[in-house]
Amino acid sequence: MEMPMKSMTEDIKKEGKKGGRNREKESWKKGEFLGKKYVERSSAGLSNIRRSEEEFQGNGKDEERNNLEGKTNRKETRDTKTNSLELSLLNRTAESDGGVFLSKDVRETENVKWEIFGLKPKLLKRIQDIGYNFPSPVQVASIPHALKGRDMLVRSKNGTGKTASYTIPILNAINPEELNIQGIILVPIRELALQISRNVKRLSEGMGVISAPIVGGTNMQDDIIRVSNGVHVMVGTPGRIVDLIEKKIGVLSKKIILVFDEADKLLDVTFGETVTRLLDILPRERHILLYSATFPYFVTGFIKRYMRDPLCLNLMKELVPVGVKQFYTIVKPSEKLLCLRSLLLKLKINQCVIFCNNIKTVELLAMKVTEIGIPSYFIHSKMTQEDRNIVFHNFLKGKCKILVATDLITRGVDVPNTNYVINFDIPKSPESYLHRIGRAGRFGTPGVAISLVTTEEKEMLADIEVKLGKEVSPLSDGGLDRL
Numbered sequence: 001m002e003m004p005m006k007s008m009t010e011d012i013k014k015e016g017k018k019g020g021r022n023r024e025k026e027s028w029k030k031g032e033f034l035g036k037k038y039v040e041r042s043s044a045g046l047s048n049i050r051r052s053e054e055e056f057q058g059n060g061k062d063e064e065r066n067n068l069e070g071k072t073n074r075k076e077t078r079d080t081k082t083n084s085l086e087l088s089l090l091n092r093t094a095e096s097d098g099g100v101f102l103s104k105d106v107r108e109t110e111n112v113k114w115e116i117f118g119l120k121p122k123l124l125k126r127i128q129d130i131g132y133n134f135p136s137p138v139q140v141a142s143i144p145h146a147l148k149g150r151d152m153l154v155r156s157k158n159g160t161g162k163t164a165s166y167t168i169p170i171l172n173a174i175n176p177e178e179l180n181i182q183g184i185i186l187v188p189i190r191e192l193a194l195q196i197s198r199n200v201k202r203l204s205e206g207m208g209v210i211s212a213p214i215v216g217g218t219n220m221q222d223d224i225i226r227v228s229n230g231v232h233v234m235v236g237t238p239g240r241i242v243d244l245i246e247k248k249i250g251v252l253s254k255k256i257i258l259v260f261d262e263a264d265k266l267l268d269v270t271f272g273e274t275v276t277r278l279l280d281i282l283p284r285e286r287h288i289l290l291y292s293a294t295f296p297y298f299v300t301g302f303i304k305r306y307m308r309d310p311l312c313l314n315l316m317k318e319l320v321p322v323g324v325k326q327f328y329t330i331v332k333p334s335e336k337l338l339c340l341r342s343l344l345l346k347l348k349i350n351q352c353v354i355f356c357n358n359i360k361t362v363e364l365l366a367m368k369v370t371e372i373g374i375p376s377y378f379i380h381s382k383m384t385q386e387d388r389n390i391v392f393h394n395f396l397k398g399k400c401k402i403l404v405a406t407d408l409i410t411r412g413v414d415v416p417n418t419n420y421v422i423n424f425d426i427p428k429s430p431e432s433y434l435h436r437i438g439r440a441g442r443f444g445t446p447g448v449a450i451s452l453v454t455t456e457e458k459e460m461l462a463d464i465e466v467k468l469g470k471e472v473s474p475l476s477d478g479g480l481d482r483l
Contacts, residue, residue, distance in 0.1 A: 109140045117143055119172050122207050127168070130202065136161035138315045143169055146289060151310040153263075153290045153303065159323075159414070159438055160315070162291045166259045167200055169289075170233060173257060176208035179230035180251040184258050184282075186238055186275070188265040188411050190215040190385060191392050195414060196261065197235040209233065216240045217385030224249050238266065238274040245281055255285040262411045263290040267302050279306055293438070294431060324421075324437050326472040328451040328461060336452050337365075340424060341372055343450065344402070351395070351418045353439050354404045357425040365424060366404040376402035379409060407432055415439065423451040426460050430467035450475070 112135055114127055135143065138156040145152055146169035156162050170183040185200075187193045197213035204211065212226050214236030223240065227250040234241055234250075244250065258279075260266045266275060288307050290299070293316070303310060331339045340354070354369070356362045359380045366378035377391045377400050395403045396415055403409075407427070421440045427433045440447025451472065453461050465471055 108137050110134045112140055117147065117168075119168065120207075123168065123171055123203070126203055126205060126207070132164070136165075138162055138313075139165045139168070141313050141315060142166075145311055145313075146287075147172060149287050151288045151307045153295060153299075153307075153310055153312045154315070155292060155295055155313065156315040157293055157438070162261070163196055163199055163414075164203070166261070166289050166291060167196075167203055170257050170259070171200070171204050171207065171209060174207075174209050174232050176232065178253065179210075179232070180253045181227075181231060181234060182253040182255075182257065183233040184241065184256060185233065185235040185261060186241070186259065186266055186278075187235070187261045188237065188271065189408060190217060190237060191379075191388065191409055192261070192411055193236045194389065194392075195396075200233055200235060204233075211235060214240050214244065215385070217388075238271050238278060242274055242278045242281075245278065252283060254283055255287070256282050257287045258282065258289070260288070260290045260292075263292040264294050264296055264299065265292075265411060267299050268296070293434065323445055324440055324447045324449055326437065326449045326451075326470065327475050328453050328472050329475045330455060330458070331452050333454050336424065336454075337368060339452055340365075340369075340422065343422065344369065344372070344374055347420060349401055349420050351398065351401050351403070351415060352420040352422060353409070353415070353418055353436075354402065354422045354424050355427070355436050356404065356406060357428065359406060361425065362404050362406055366402075369402055369404065374402055375400055376404055378404040380406040381408050407436070409439070411435060416445075419445075419447050421447070421449045423449070426451055426453055426457045427464075428460075430464045433464045434468060 110133075114124060114132070114135060117135075119127070137160070138154065139161050142152060142154050142165045146166060154162070154165065156165075166185070170185075174182050185193075185196060187196060193215045194213050197211060200209075200211040210231045211233035212223075212231045212235070214223050214227070214234050216237055216239050218240075220240075220243070223244060224247075227234070227244055231250065245252070265271070288310075290307075290310075329339065344352070354365065354376075356365060359382055362378045362380050366376045369376040377395055379388055379391045379395075383391075391403075392409070394400060398417060403415075404424075418440050421437050423433070423436060427436055437447075437449035440449060451461065461472060
């Protein structure tokens with residue numbers, strides 16, 4: 001039996017009156033909504049955010065009107081209804097059947113053994129101790145060539161094991177007896193640098209390899225001391241790494257393994273000049289590895305100038321991770337919040353990332369979600385690095401189910417327990433959509449992405465479908481019962 005979205009949201013109102021407000025008050029008293037601490041310190045302040053509520057609720061006065069031409073026409077018959085049966089099936093879609101199920105794009109190599117790579121015994125043992133049961137397809141395809149020192153471009157979907165596919169060759173190549181910089185891993189955002197640095201430390205335990213995260217927004221003197229004492233692997237954002245190397249902090253090896261993770265972002269205009277500065281001061285003998293889900297045309301200039309006979313590996317039979325099921329629902333701007341409440345209270349969420357297009361919406365939405373009794377964190381680029389680190393660390397540790405974010409964390413950031421992604425605002429580009437939904441369904445585990453779409457945004461969704469070659473299903477089309 002179909003149940004209109006309006007009746008669902010009225011149910012939420014009733015539930016909120018019964019207990020949500022009381023829970024919200026208690027959670028704020030206990031400081032569970034960590035983002036509140038940042039709001040109180042911010043220049044805007046909580047009062048300014050509250051004054052924005054009328055606009056946020058969707059009166060539509062300042063809402064942009066999208067007039068995109070030449071896009072695929074969408075059927076007008078798709079409505080805003082969803083029902084309890086679909087929500088039940090949607091929950092099943094995001095469950096991992098006891099943590100065992102992996103999608104077929106990851107299981108293709110489940111019979112391959114790690115021993116085939118001829119890794120150092122300590123590294124092989126560490127991989128097995130961690131519980132990496134088998135290498136993923138991207139690891140099987142790329143690791144042998146990386147071990148031989150071949151320059152490579154590797155195109156692989158989000159959440160399929162790219163990090164280990166370059167970390168393992170780096171650790172295998174490092175000589176712990178030489179206390180110099182032998183590997184540099186570049187990433188576009190600080191959170192990703194900290195995450196990869198933790199992975200490097202975990203994989204290299206017992207090998208005598210020293211690694212360090214090097215990111216902006218932190219005390220430069222701490223980085224100077226850390227690198228001066230000797231590191232083998234630097235993981236960080238281009239700006240801070242270039243600053244240290246230009247100051248001749250640390251000793252560079254005669255040969256460097258240089259990795260670009262999320263290479264499309266690192267080689268665009270945002271980082272291009274900084275990356276060029278880095279390459280100009282690094283040793284000429286270097287091994288360059290590029291990893292990304294997308295490689296725009298402008299990357300070809302970098303390839304011709306800096307890479308030696310690179311091998312191009314394309315592991316992407318399709319852009320979207322197989323384990324991620326995609327849905328949308330059409331809502332009025334004024335009903336977005338009520339629709340979100342329905343989803344959050346009815347879905348079986350392990351952890352969920354809710355994406356918004358601007359900072360003001362992120363902060364306000366996190367407060368609104370907390371008000372219905374679901375404590376949430378928020379994260380965006382205007383927060384101090386210390387606050388960002390605290391929020392991301394606590395979310396990663398499972399201290400909160402909901403993280404409201406801008407596109408800041410779409411690049412490679414891995415929270416394994418995330419089974420839902422909700423686009424409160426539809427992203428501005430297909431590339432952003434692809435990276436957002438990639439936060440669910442990591443390494444082949446099941447995940448669900450749901451987009452809240454206004455009537456004016458339907459053509460934007462159509463553009464995403466065309467560019468990614470995948471239809472996004474409406475919540476009310478009955479298709480969920482076939483999953």
